[in-house]
Amino acid sequence: MSAVANRKPFDAGRAAYLALNLLLLAFLLVPIAIILVFALNPTPYISFPPVGVSLRWFVKFFEGDDFMRALWLSLWIAACVLVLSIVIGGACALALARGNLPGRAFLTAFFMSPLMLPAILTGLALFQAYLLAGIGRPVWGLIMAHTLVAVPYVLRTTLAVLHNFDRRIEEAAAVLGASPARVFFEVTLPLIRPGVFAGGVFAFIVSFDQFPVSLFLVVPKGETLPVVLFNYMKFDLDGAIAAASMVSILLALAVVVVLERLIGLKAYVKL
Amino acid sequence: MTSASIKLASVTKTFDGKVVAVDDVTLEIGAGEFFSLLGPSGCGKTTSLRMIAGFEHPDAGRIHVGGRDITDLPVHHRDMGMVFQSYALFPHRTVAENVAFGLRMRAVSKPEIERRVAAALAQVALTGFEGRRPSQLSGGQQQRVALARAIVIEPRVLLCDEPLGALDRKLRQQMQFELKELQRRLGVTLVFVTHDQEEALAMSDRIAVMSGGRVEQVGTPTEIYERPRTRFVADFIGEINLLDEGARPRALRPEKIRLVPPAGARLAGTVETANFLGGATLYRVNAGGRTYLAREAHSGERSPRAAGDAVGLAWNDADVVSLES
Amino acid sequence: MISRRRALQAGAGLAAAATFGAPAILHAETRTLKITTWGGKWGAIMKDTILPMFEKEHSCQVSADQAFPFLPKLQASPKNDPLYDVFHSNSNEQWSAVEQGLVMDKITVKEVPNVADVYPWAVSDKIVGVAIFTSAIGLGYRTDKGIAAPKSWKDLADPKLAGARGGYLIPVNSLGQCHLMMLGKVYGKGLQDLDAAYKALEQLKPIKLVDFTGQMEKMLLSGEVIEGVIHDSGVYRYEGANRQPVDFCSPSEGVMALEQVLNVTPGSKVKELAFAYIDFMLRPEVQKLLAEGVWYSPANKKVKLDAKYDAKLLTTPEKVATLIQPDWKWYNARKDDIDARVTKILKG
Numbered sequence: 007m008s009a010v011a012n013r014k015p016f017d018a019g020r021a022a023y024l025a026l027n028l029l030l031l032a033f034l035l036v037p038i039a040i041i042l043v044f045a046l047n048p049t050p051y052i053s054f055p056p057v058g059v060s061l062r063w064f065v066k067f068f069e070g071d072d073f074m075r076a077l078w079l080s081l082w083i084a085a086c087v088l089v090l091s092i093v094i095g096g097a098c099a100l101a102l103a104r105g106n107l108p109g110r111a112f113l114t115a116f117f118m119s120p121l122m123l124p125a126i127l128t129g130l131a132l133f134q135a136y137l138l139a140g141i142g143r144p145v146w147g148l149i150m151a152h153t154l155v156a157v158p159y160v161l162r163t164t165l166a167v168l169h170n171f172d173r174r175i176e177e178a179a180a181v182l183g184a185s186p187a188r189v190f191f192e193v194t195l196p197l198i199r200p201g202v203f204a205g206g207v208f209a210f211i212v213s214f215d216q217f218p219v220s221l222f223l224v225v226p227k228g229e230t231l232p233v234v235l236f237n238y239m240k241f242d243l244d245g246a247i248a249a250a251s252m253v254s255i256l257l258a259l260a261v262v263v264v265l266e267r268l269i270g271l272k273a274y275v276k277l
Numbered sequence: 278m279t280s281a282s283i284k285l286a287s288v289t290k291t292f293d294g295k296v297v298a299v300d301d302v303t304l305e306i307g308a309g310e311f312f313s314l315l316g317p318s319g320c321g322k323t324t325s326l327r328m329i330a331g332f333e334h335p336d337a338g339r340i341h342v343g344g345r346d347i348t349d350l351p352v353h354h355r356d357m358g359m360v361f362q363s364y365a366l367f368p369h370r371t372v373a374e375n376v377a378f379g380l381r382m383r384a385v386s387k388p389e390i391e392r393r394v395a396a397a398l399a400q401v402a403l404t405g406f407e408g409r410r411p412s413q414l415s416g417g418q419q420q421r422v423a424l425a426r427a428i429v430i431e432p433r434v435l436l437c438d439e440p441l442g443a444l445d446r447k448l449r450q451q452m453q454f455e456l457k458e459l460q461r462r463l464g465v466t467l468v469f470v471t472h473d474q475e476e477a478l479a480m481s482d483r484i485a486v487m488s489g490g491r492v493e494q495v496g497t498p499t500e501i502y503e504r505p506r507t508r509f510v511a512d513f514i515g516e517i518n519l520l521d522e523g524a525r526p527r528a529l530r531p532e533k534i535r536l537v538p539p540a541g542a543r544l545a546g547t548v549e550t551a552n553f554l555g556g557a558t559l560y561r562v563n564a565g566g567r568t569y570l571a572r573e574a575h576s577g578e579r580s581p582r583a584a585g586d587a588v589g590l591a592w593n594d595a596d597v598v599s600l601e602s
Numbered sequence: 603m604i605s606r607r608r609a610l611q612a613g614a615g616l617a618a619a620a621t622f623g624a625p626a627i628l629h630a631e632t633r634t635l636k637i638t639t640w641g642g643k644w645g646a647i648m649k650d651t652i653l654p655m656f657e658k659e660h661s662c663q664v665s666a667d668q669a670f671p672f673l674p675k676l677q678a679s680p681k682n683d684p685l686y687d688v689f690h691s692n693s694n695e696q697w698s699a700v701e702q703g704l705v706m707d708k709i710t711v712k713e714v715p716n717v718a719d720v721y722p723w724a725v726s727d728k729i730v731g732v733a734i735f736t737s738a739i740g741l742g743y744r745t746d747k748g749i750a751a752p753k754s755w756k757d758l759a760d761p762k763l764a765g766a767r768g769g770y771l772i773p774v775n776s777l778g779q780c781h782l783m784m785l786g787k788v789y790g791k792g793l794q795d796l797d798a799a800y801k802a803l804e805q806l807k808p809i810k811l812v813d814f815t816g817q818m819e820k821m822l823l824s825g826e827v828i829e830g831v832i833h834d835s836g837v838y839r840y841e842g843a844n845r846q847p848v849d850f851c852s853p854s855e856g857v858m859a860l861e862q863v864l865n866v867t868p869g870s871k872v873k874e875l876a877f878a879y880i881d882f883m884l885r886p887e888v889q890k891l892l893a894e895g896v897w898y899s900p901a902n903k904k905v906k907l908d909a910k911y912d913a914k915l916l917t918t919p920e921k922v923a924t925l926i927q928p929d930w931k932w933y934n935a936r937k938d939d940i941d942a943r944v945t946k947i948l949k950g
Contacts, residue, residue: 051820134678137685174365178423180352181330181359182430183382192378196369222675226667233669240670241642243816 038255045248063245064253073250075227076234080214081257083145083230087152087213092206094153095160096198102161103168118162120155125218128155133222148223148230152213159212160205167201203269211258280308280466281343281433283329288338290324298324300490301338306468306483308343311460313469313477316487317513322470323438325487329468330436331355343433353382358427358465362439364419366411372398372422373407379430397429400459417448424456428463435460435467441476453480474514478502486510503530508600516559518569526600531572533596536560536582542589544569548582558582564590633662635875637688638672642816643839647895656882662875676704676867687870688879689731693861694776696730697930705731705865713866713877716884716902721922723859724901728927731865734883735898736925737833738857738916739780742818744828746847755788755853758806758829765808768821768830772948773941774813780858781831782944783928788855794932796940803947811948822848833860835897838914850914856926862898 044052048060067073132151179193217232224233283306290299299321306312314322327333331352339348367375380390398404401421441449457480460467471477477484478498486493494506505511511528520527539545546564560571639648645668653664673695679685689705699705709732711717724733741752770778783793790798810827812818819836821827837850866876889900899916916922
């Protein structure tokens with residue numbers, strides 16, 4: 007007689023754990039699925055079940071001058087914000103972690119404060135400040151505003167890396183003959199880079215999806231995509247909105263994947 | 278490889294304006310010497326080493342290397358090798374790149390770098406590991422890479438900050454031999470910071486025992502062990518019997534006490550405990566209301582004494598050390 | 603857009619001109635008129651046809667802001683250099699704006715000659731500035747779901763419509779606010795009988811609530827809502843090729859007015875141009891273009907619409923008589939209390 011294989015007893019805890027995970031996953035993904043259904047459904051309203059599959063809303067989105075202008079503007083702004091917030095956030099994080107500054111805790115809280123403030127207030131305050139200063143509402147003003155709310159993300163991820171950073175590694179480089187500048191570029195920068203870029207990805211997405219801060223700071227014919235979509239929705243609630251959302255999601259995903267490939271955000275986990 | 282002498286002249290370092298880490302320390306380390314800074318944590322040994330390396334600047338006093346005052350010379354111009362307890366390897370570079378780093382900073386030609394990296398890795402028996410990342414190596418291998426990285430630049434001085442502290446006991450002993458052997462072969466001046474007195478005794482040419490930012494005693498391992506000058510040194514290194522306290526305490530090492538028949542002994546007492554140590558037995562003997570430690574090496578067969586046995590204690594007066602209070 | 607700096611430069615230029623007696627060169631720059639305007643179909647007509655026409659006629663540029671929220675932006679900008687010269691909004695927002703001194707009280711024939719030709723509702727005491735169009739707020743309904751065409755506002759309370767009737771989040775939507783006032787009139791002593799209105803609102807539960815009229819359109823189209831409060835334009839625009847099984851009813855008790863109002867900001871640096879723009883918008887041919895484009899009833903009596911529009915929009919004195927204009931000044935003064943109350947009613 008052959009040995010009877012041990013049957014695993016039913017594990018209720020494990021089943022519940024799996025169910026919980028599936029539920030969370032569904033919670034995150036179902037809205038995206040609904041958007042996709044809406045984007046592909048030819049009727050100008052959400053109907054379930056969908057009556058067919060059509061790309062007409064994507065065509066409308068890509069053929070709409072306003073949409074395209076807004077899409078490119080949003081991408082351009084997000085790219086600028088990515089670069090600026092990496093430089094500013096990275097430098098701030100280094101100064102805060104290394105600078106031996108007086109009132110460091112206060113400064114950290116100060117730089118983080120744009121996250122605590124309702125973004126709509128940040129936007130409104132900047133709008134008034136710009137008008138009072140007489141600089142109007144130029145694109146760079148919008149970029150600065152987005153950067154303001156994006157920097158905390160870079161700051162936080164970079165500070166996290168710097169917190170776990172073994173400074174002996176830098177000392178080892180110095181004692182081996184590397185000047186402070188070379189220590190920074192040969193050792194410090196490569197080691198904090200994953201943290202900086204992880205924050206940069208957040209910064210890009212925060213800018214690309216930014217609505218409340220932009221609301222007051224966009225000018226006629228210079229609206230970002232979220233603002234255009236919001237206003238479009240007030241008059242024409244059709245699938246073009248869903249198509250635009252799908253395009254936004256895919257673009258954001260593409261940026262994350264590309265940065266992941268280029269920089270290796272995974273390394274961040276190991277560090 | 279040339280080596281250089283090191284001189285610390287009345288060096289003082291205070292942190293945050295109040296904590297005195299190093300207090301008026303003067304030391305002379307000879308070229309090619311294996312010199313240990315030994316003491317408990319907070320004694321100032323690491324701060325002293327970091328001042329030699331240039332990571333800290335002394336508040337007062339000067340530091341000379343090879344006869345030259347380097348007190349104000351930046352770290353990266355000091356031409357020293359350093360090994361850290363945490364290894365401090367560059368995690369984003371391969372073993373070969375780690376070792377080559379110092380040579381690259383010195384703008385050494387590529388073929389020369391390759392040759393010297395290979396030679397350095399051979400010195401630490403890591404040939405074949407060139408392409409690995411530090412994270413793929415064991416602790417002992419990582420410390421060897423750190424060593425190769427430090428010696429490849431042919432420094433006149435090699436600074437080691439508890440380099441073996443993170444290794445387990447067996448590996449540590451093996452690395453002690455290897456490091457000592459490497460230092461002898463290269464003839465480099467080596468300053469070794471440790472809190473492990475056995476390690477210091479085993480490896481050093483000379484030892485400076487430090488406490489509270491000051492140097493308690495400098496001497497060869499034998500001197501430090503046999504003739505501790507202060508009560509702190511006597512207590513810190515090994516076990517000791519304090520024969521009497523007061524202005525001039527006297528001390529006696531346990532192995533200097535002989536167990537003899539009670540009759541005619543200096544003191545008569547009773548064995549409290551007998552701890553078998555392998556090569557010797559450590560006895561705790563109560564005599565005259567005090568407890569004495571006596572270590573008896575086994576020559577041939579095990580000593581038959583056990584707890585409760587009556588024994589006598591004997592020693593030579595020459596073995597008693599007078600300490601500064 | 604004329605920035606403050608530019609205005610300062612112009613001021614400096616004026617001083618210089620006065621000092622040296624040199625010929626002023628202040629008009630070298632193209633004037634810019636800053637306006638707010640709607641998006642959607644309206645925005646498309648404005649952008650493609652009407653604004654270029656106006657720009658050509660007046661050798662100016664129009665910077666049209668289609669991005670909400672207009673009123674907070676206007677509030678936040680300096681009064682002596684406002685963000686907009688012409689403020690286009692629904693009537694309720696004009697009332698908030700005038701109380702803060704952000705817009706003028708009235709636009710009269712003196713500033714805008716075409717005001718002479720408008721229906722009385724466009725310049726009534728319920729209007730700040732001047733109304734250029736109105737929609738009628740009534741009931742939209744599905745023609746294919748087996749319900750009888752409604753005739754009265756009371757028909758919305760039909761138990762058969764439980765869960766399939768549509769209304770608005772009253773705090774954020776002026777159609778919802780109009781509906782609430784209408785409930786006071788239909789079930790109580792008048793538009794201002796809030797107690798009756800609250801009671802009637804309670805009876806409408808369960809009800810589907812939306813925040814934009816666009817959403818209500820879609821809910822009707824998808825059949826989620828069978829009968830709901832909506833403006834005529836939101837139903838009539840689905841005609842011809844876009845024909846859908848929906849229709850609009852003007853209840854016997856009257857329709858509420860949803861006016862499109864233009865007004866000028868007192869601090870505007872180009873007031874003449876601003877008045878010219880309003881005059882232009884009241885011109886019969888411009889009115890006709892927009893009225894037929896988005897199914898709005900024109901304010902100008904002289905507009906002759908094509909038959910199919912004429913049949914449905916409020917284009918005669920008799921039809922105009924069915925229009926009830928809400929008193930926004932009265933409503934806005936109580937808005938916070940009303941918001942709290944209706945939120946409590948509709949939460950359950």
